[in-house]
Amino acid sequence: MAVDTVGEVDFDRALDVPPLAESHLEGGVRTFDLTMQAGETDLGQGSMTPTWGINGTHLAPTLRAERGEDVQVRVSNGLDEASTLHWHGMHLPAQMDGGPHQMIAPGQTWTPHWRIDQPAASLWYHPHLHGQTARHVYQGLAGMFIIDDQDEAGLDLPRDYGVDDLPLIVQDKKFHDDATLDSSTSFMQSAGITGETVLVNGTPGPYFDVTTHTVRLRILNGSNTRPYNFAFEDDRAFALIGTDGGLLDAPVDLHEVQLSAGERAEIVVAFEPGEQVRLQSGPSDTGDRLAGGADHLDILQFRAGDHLGGVQQVPRELVEVPRIDxxxxxxxxxxxxxxxxxxxxxxxxxxxxxxxxxxxxxxxxxxxxxxxxxxxxxxxxxxxxxxxxxxxxxxxxxxxxxxxxxxxxxxxxxxxxxxxxxxxxxxxxxxxxxxxxxxxxxxxxxxxxxxxxxxxxxxxxxxxxxxxxxxxx
Structure with a gap:
């Protein structure tokens, strides 16, 4: 049966924006320190939910680095079982990739290092151990990794992180009555878990106070299974400016954008002073009910202030994207x-x-x-x-x-x-x-x-x- 939460979500919590991860230079190498850990988080269920997180109890800070920088990440495993961290979308040596061959035992530290050598993009990171990736991601181990470069910096785009440039990690969850995560599925749900509660950056029922004419949304489908077909409740157009690997050559005007698990999209949407509008998800092209593809969901409410500043329109041209012959x-x-x-x-x-x-x-x-x-x-x-x-x-x-x-x-x-x-x-x-x-x-x-x-x-x-x-x- 299709799920419909439209009009049922109380948008009563301010959207949490993951902090930018602290870093420091060691011999010219930008160094981040990350610790995987267990904890408890308020996910809107009336009591605390046992979760996993990185440098916190749930989800992870946003890593950010410039193209051309040498980076290293010291990943410490504070869990009671082995895991990994994979840099999804990153161009880097396989030994540093964080896949199933780079397991990190409890109490141990893994320190991958590489040079950032790809265009500005919205990437992400998550566990990638063979046989248990779904459970580790569902428990809360996921974060964004933003790459910047000079081409992107030269464009008149929203880029004030947390103000008019927002990471949106969208995930669905199910809960037991005692607020613990429910990972059960019916025998028909071979694709995996789909939940009726949608979290954005770990926030249930989120709203965001808009202070600028335009807002850049870096949307990540961080769910295990569910596809999303993102659109605004009033069917307003928005500009798609980037996909998984970086910016497009020119904005594409859309009214909806579909993302399967792991995909990202960068969009810029415009607001009018004083308005309120919801980001929603409707049925996908597949209509795959068992994977959530027939559902209607309220995702996030935007509340625009009476006076808006910032960037007012999107450039007509972005970056060169040469086609491979x-x-x-x-x-x-x-x-x-x-x-x-x-x-x-x-x-x-x-x-x-x-x-x-x-x-x-x-x-x-x-x-x-x-x-x-x-x-x-x-x-x-x-x-x-x-x-x-x-x-x-x-x-x-x-x-x-x-x-x-x-x-x-x-x-x-x-x-x-x-x-x-x-x-x-x-x-x-x-x-x-x-x-x-x-x-x-x-x-x-x-x-x-x-x-x-x-x-x-x-x-x-x-x-x-x-x-x-x-x-x-």
Missing amino acids: ESTAARTRDFDLSGVSINGQEMDMARIDEVITLGDTEIWNVTNLDGQTHNFHIHDVQFQILDIDGREPPPHLRGWKDTVWLPGGQHIRLIMTFTDYPSTQWPYMYHCHTLRHEDQGMMGQFLIVEPGQSTQPNDYHLQPDRGHGERDH
């Missing part, structure tokens, strides 16, 4: 998604599925063979969509992406270039970002190797039990 592709690969497998195989930590030559451009054909809704996320690279079921992608899907939605039966062609970080020992992942599907096996591994090295997967052997965070990398 299909004729330069060295290879085409096929990825068929069905059940909880890719190409008929479930995840094996010791198996390499694909081997890619450094510097190559490739086309990946991804097909959803079953009736479930899946999506597809590739680590390390940002890709472009060539076509969807043989048709050119709409303007809002022509920018850089790292996660793409595939409703049942859909075929999509992606193109990407593998420019850095060869290794014969440390793999990257590709997987469905519906987290239960990922945990149950809908994931594979690829290596990037130097030109001249073998591209046969069975020529490489991994030791999946080697990375437990017992020493810094």
Whole structure:
């Protein structure tokens, strides 16, 4: 049965904005300190809910760094079980990626380090351990990672963090009567948990006091399962300025934007003095009831002040987004998604599925063979969509992406270039970002190797039990 919370949400709590994470320079390297920990949080259930968080009891601070900076993150595990932190959307060495091969044991610290080398974008970070990612994210381990660069800084866009530039981590939850998180599902809900309570930055029933004519929203679908179709209650238009991997070449005027789990969108919306308007989510294109795709949800109320300042309109041009030439592709690969497998195989930590030559451009054909809704996320690279079921992608899907939605039966062609970080020992992942599907096996591994090295997967052997965070990398 479809859920409808429109008109049922009391917007009685000010939106919490995650703090910017503190950092300091060590030998020219921007250094962040993060601690995963357990605690209790008021999630609007009448009593405290046991949760996990990073540098707090729930969710995480926003990391922020400039393109060209060297960064390191000291990640300490204060939980009573092993976990990881993966930098979703980040271009970085596989050894620093925070996937299932970089486990952090309780009481241990992992210190990845890399140079930020990609355009301004709204990325995020979350656990990525094999078999338990859904539970760890659902408990509250998630945060935003914003990259800045000179091109973005030169544009007249809202960028006062927490004032007219807001991260929105949107997640749905279910609760037991005692306020503890309910992770149960019916036998029909193979995609995983969907809840009737929607939190934004961990805030139930949130409102935001608008003080500027325009507000930039960095929206993250941080849910385990649920797709969202974001729109405003009065169907007002807004400008989509960026997708997963960064800004578009020009704003795209939309009335709604759909995001599957893990996808991001940057939009700029305009307000009039004194008005109130709700951000909502309506049914998605799939209408997949068991994943929440038929639901109507109230998300967040905006309350505009009587006098508004700030940026009044969006630039007509943003940044150059060069298209990758299909004729330069060295290879085409096929990825068929069905059940909880890719190409008929479930995840094996010791198996390499694909081997890619450094510097190559490739086309990946991804097909959803079953009736479930899946999506597809590739680590390390940002890709472009060539076509969807043989048709050119709409303007809002022509920018850089790292996660793409595939409703049942859909075929999509992606193109990407593998420019850095060869290794014969440390793999990257590709997987469905519906987290239960990922945990149950809908994931594979690829290596990037130097030109001249073998591209046969069975020529490489991994030791999946080697990375437990017992020493810094």
